[in-house]
Amino acid sequence: MTTAARGAIARIPGSKSITNRALLLAAAALGPSRLGAPLVSADTVAFRRALEALGVRVDEQDGDWVVHGTGRGPHGRARIWCEDAGTAARFLPVLAAAGFGRFEVDGTEQLRARPLGPLVDALVRLGAEVTAGPGGRLPLAVRTTGLQGGEIALDSTSSSQYLTGLLLSAPLMRSPLTVHAAGLVSRPYIDMTVALMRRFGADVAEGPDGRLRVTGDYRATDLRIEPDASTASYVFAAAAVTGRSVTVPGLGRDSLQGDLRFVEVLRRAGAEVEIGEDGTTVTGTGRLRGGFEVDMGDISDTFMTLAAVAPLADGPITVTGIRHARFKESDRIAAVAGNLRRLGVEVTEGPDRLTVHPGPVSGGLVDCHRDHRIAMSFSVLGLRVPGIVLDDPSCVDKTFPEFHTEFARLFA
Numbered sequence: 001m002t003t004a005a006r007g008a009i010a011r012i013p014g015s016k017s018i019t020n021r022a023l024l025l026a027a028a029a030l031g032p033s034r035l036g037a038p039l040v041s042a043d044t045v046a047f048r049r050a051l052e053a054l055g056v057r058v059d060e061q062d063g064d065w066v067v068h069g070t071g072r073g074p075h076g077r078a079r080i081w082c083e084d085a086g087t088a089a090r091f092l093p094v095l096a097a098a099g100f101g102r103f104e105v106d107g108t109e110q111l112r113a114r115p116l117g118p119l120v121d122a123l124v125r126l127g128a129e130v131t132a133g134p135g136g137r138l139p140l141a142v143r144t145t146g147l148q149g150g151e152i153a154l155d156s157t158s159s160s161q162y163l164t165g166l167l168l169s170a171p172l173m174r175s176p177l178t179v180h181a182a183g184l185v186s187r188p189y190i191d192m193t194v195a196l197m198r199r200f201g202a203d204v205a206e207g208p209d210g211r212l213r214v215t216g217d218y219r220a221t222d223l224r225i226e227p228d229a230s231t232a233s234y235v236f237a238a239a240a241v242t243g244r245s246v247t248v249p250g251l252g253r254d255s256l257q258g259d260l261r262f263v264e265v266l267r268r269a270g271a272e273v274e275i276g277e278d279g280t281t282v283t284g285t286g287r288l289r290g291g292f293e294v295d296m297g298d299i300s301d302t303f304m305t306l307a308a309v310a311p312l313a314d315g316p317i318t319v320t321g322i323r324h325a326r327f328k329e330s331d332r333i334a335a336v337a338g339n340l341r342r343l344g345v346e347v348t349e350g351p352d353r354l355t356v357h358p359g360p361v362s363g364g365l366v367d368c369h370r371d372h373r374i375a376m377s378f379s380v381l382g383l384r385v386p387g388i389v390l391d392d393p394s395c396v397d398k399t400f401p402e403f404h405t406e407f408a409r410l411f412a
């Protein structure tokens with residue numbers, strides 16, 4: 001790698017977002033695709049099992065996953081269990097509806113509470129019969145003879161995942177799909193979707209008005225999966241607040257993941273950052289510079305990483321543009337603010353923002369809300385504040401089952 005590895009080398013597992021996109025793309029292509037170094041965690045195992053329930057064979061070979069794609073949507077009847085995975089609940093109903101038969105889609109109470117209405121509306125307009133649970137959410141019953149394609153508008157203000165779901169399965173529809181996504185949040189995830197669709201042989205053209213038009217078909221493709229940039233945010237922030245140096249190999253300037261831009265926020269807070277061709281290193285000073293406002297709307301999975309350590313800074317830190325973070329595993333603005341206040345920190349909250357004020361932090365119990373990112377973010381604060389205890393440490397299994405072991409190895 002070109003970035004000089006200084007200090008510790010972190011072992012960060014594969015990207016959840018790339019693993020689950022690649023699983024679907026490989027399933028929709030005809031023939032075997034080998035996915036190298038996939039993430040193995042609750043979200044990706046649920047996604048894989050759901051594809052298997054839809055008739056796609058997935059084999060394991062030396063830690064890689066070989067997906068035997070069918071080149072079409074599923075046929076028959078199946079029940080898909082999405083567990084807690086937003087990506088499964090937003091991507092798989094479209095794949096199912098692009099097939100032929102009857103499919104049920106469900107998940108945990110946590111997932112049932114998350115919005116899905118814009119996707120359900122889109123599937124109905126594309127020709128599927130869909131019965132949804134209360135508020136247009138899970139559970140779904142889908143009855144279908146395939147999806148038409150054509151041109152549709154999509155409310156994308158609460159999540160970008162509906163758009164990704166529609167784009168990924170568009171090559172299986174009868175005619176080319178054009179989507180006009182209104183109020184799109186989390187744009188870097190759409191860039192990731194488009195890049196991966198192109199890797200698998202389809203094309204996506206963006207019109208001057210932002211409309212996305214999908215053409216072409218998928219072909220089986222081998223893909224090596226990058227380490228997860230959102231997961232890497234915890235070790236980068238930990239380096240910043242402990243004055244250590246941490247390198248994540250395999251996450252470099254060509255990364256498909258917008259969340260790598262979190263390191264730019266750490267740079268603003270005073271850390272030294274090197275993004276190389278094939279790795280990124282953050283070197284901290286042990287102090288955080290505050291007194292700034294930052295829009296983290298494009299990288300909202302990482303705002304809690306910053307907010308949890310923000311009381312250690314020398315001035316207030318305001319994060320804006322994160323209204324959609326209220327619709328994730330928890331209402332993340334409320335969850336971060338509530339936990340920080342319980343530890344004695346002053347926090348002001350708006351509908352789409354929060355400000356964390358500097359000051360002493362006491363130990364105490366953190367309510368994880370069964371949200372992996374709350375657990376991992378407050379673990380970073382715990383490196384500097386004794387007595388921080390998580391009420392539910394195992395919720396990290398959603399994306400990083402080995403988190404506590406790896407974190408202890410790096411920072412003990």
Ligand SMILES: O=C(O)C1=C[C@@H](OP(=O)(O)O)[C@@H](O)[C@H](O)C1
Pocket residue numbers: 016017018087158159160161164185186189300301324
């Ligand atoms: O497409 C994806 O893989 C994701 C998109 C983002 O969700 P929203 O588009 O709902 O913000 C992100 O928070 C999530 O962890 C993964």
Ligand SMILES: C=C(OP(=O)(O)O)C(=O)O
Pocket residue numbers: 084085086087301328329373399
């Ligand atoms: C929001 C997240 O997950 P998802 O929407 O994929 O469930 C996340 O991992 O932070």
